[in-house]
Amino acid sequence: QVQLVESGGRLVQTGGSLRLSCAASGRTFSSSAMGWFRQAPGKEREFVAGINWNGDNIYYADSVKGRFTISRDNAKNTVYLQMNSLKPEDTAVYYCAAQTSTYGSIYYPYDYWGQGTQVTISS
Numbered sequence: 001q002v003q004l005v006e007s008g009g010r011l012v013q014t015g016g017s018l019r020l021s022c023a024a025s026g027r028t029f030s031s032s033a034m035g036w037f038r039q040a041p042g043k044e045r046e047f048v049a050g051i052n053w054n055g056d057n058i059y060y061a062d063s064v065k066g067r068f069t070i071s072r073d074n075a076k077n078t079v080y081l082q083m084n085s086l087k088p089e090d091t092a093v094y095y096c097a098a099q100t101s102t103y104g105s106i107y108y109p110y111d112y113w114g115q116g117t118q119v120t121i122s123s
Helices: none
Strands: 003-007 011-013 018-025 034-039 046-051 058-060 068-073 078-083 092-098 117-122
Touching (some): 003 092, 018 117, 034 078, 046 078
Antiparallel strands (some): 034 092, 092 117
């Protein structure tokens, strides 16, 4: 059974930092793109960051560019999201996702999803 388990979400103040982790189990994603999405109450899900299998192709939403960094450790089957200079508008449930396809574009559909971790930024 494939599982993606996020961790690291919590309440922090504006300007603070958080590091989210997503540990995958049940299969290896070392050859697949992985990404982070978020959804705030009343808003559509947003593609925040994506990373291809070897990390040489990365996407960031304009809203997080320069503040967030996505990375991965294929040996640990884990993807990370370092979030700095956090703002109240970053408040959302953050979801980790992974693709089934190998060596695919970070813009391809994501097939596996975690349960999400809540990030709350207080003003």
